[in-house]
Amino acid sequence: MTATHASREASTTPQPTVVRPxxxxxxxxxxxxxxTLPVKHDKRAEGAALQLAGKMGLSPALLVHAKAMGPSHTFFIVYGSVNHLVDLAAVEVVERDFPLLPAKDVNASIKKTLRRPLVVVGACIGTDAHTVGIDAILNIKGFAGEKGLEYYSEITVVNLGAQVLVPDLVEAAREHGADAVLVSQVVTQRDAHIHNTTQMSAAFREAYPAGEVPLLIVGGPRFEEGSAAKLGVDRIFGKGTTPGEVASYLVHALCTPTPPERKSA
Structure with a gap:
């Protein structure tokens, strides 16, 4: 069988609806x-790791790695078999509901609709000092072969950087007349990204009249894509998001004749 034939056959093979790892x-x-378990590395700790694996449904479970993490913690890797099945039909996915546009179309749409530059204020809030994500979206060098929002002639970018307090973010948004606020959250210990985001959305709702809150967008590797409404923001972007996706969403949300209902309205 040729490679081309094999590839064509694989592409036409029906995908299963229930799978097992x-x-x-x-x-x-x-x-x-x-x-990681909060116990020193010894035989008892290894037994505890296998006990936990068994309670999680791994049977039989094999301990393949154990390493002390200081005097009172141990890191483990276990390998084993589970009986659980995955029903693909029950998997919920947040589909992109807007078209991806080239930069020239983004600029043209903003120029035609707003008749002025679209203002975006971005920051990492709270104690988060990880600016790689927000810089990848905002800075002209961009990410994944795409130029950042600074590249777009009809988008004005204000990048506040890291560890920005929520009141300062609100003040900057008001000062610059922000149409959209982009916040990146990488630090997730004790759900810091959730607390920071809900605090931010509440602060903007308090500072702006109803219906005039800027578009609130958050991004980070640990957000659940379907939780935007619960967090009080308009959109959540996960890992791998490119500047072009964000720019296209801005046009979709702010430059369409009848933009989708805003959470702040």
Whole structure:
């Protein structure tokens, strides 16, 4: 069978609706997971790791790695088989509901609709000092081969950087007349990204009249894409988001004749 024939056959093979993980052979249910226990590294700690793996449904479970993390913590990797099945039909996915536009179309739409530059204020809030994500979207050098929002002639970018207090973000948004506020959150210990985001959305609702709150967008690797309404923001972007996606969403939300209902309205 030629490679082309094999590829064509694979593309036409129906996808299963129920699947099981596998490691060595199809359907063996093998998975690998890692975790840390607050115990010093000894035989008792290794036994505790295997006990936890058993309670999680791994049977049999094999301890493949254990390493002390200081005097009172141990990091483990376990490998074992699970009986659980995955129903693909029950998986909920947030689909992109706007078209991806080239830069020239983004600029043209903003110029035609707003008749002025679209103002975007971006920052990492709270104690978060990880600016790689926000810089990848805003800075002209961009990400994944795409130029950042600074590249767009009809977008004015104000990048406040890291560890910005929420009141300062609100003040900057008001000062610059922000149409949209982009916030990146990478630090997730104790759900810091959730607390910071809800605090931010509440502060903007308090500072602006109803219906005049800027578009609130957050991004980070640990956000649940379907939780925008619960957090009080308009959009959540996950890992791998490109500047072009954000620019296209800004046009979709702010430059369409009848923009979608805003959470702040």
């Amino acid at each position: 596998y490691g060595d052979m199809t359907g063996d249910g093998m998975v690998q997971l890692s975790f």
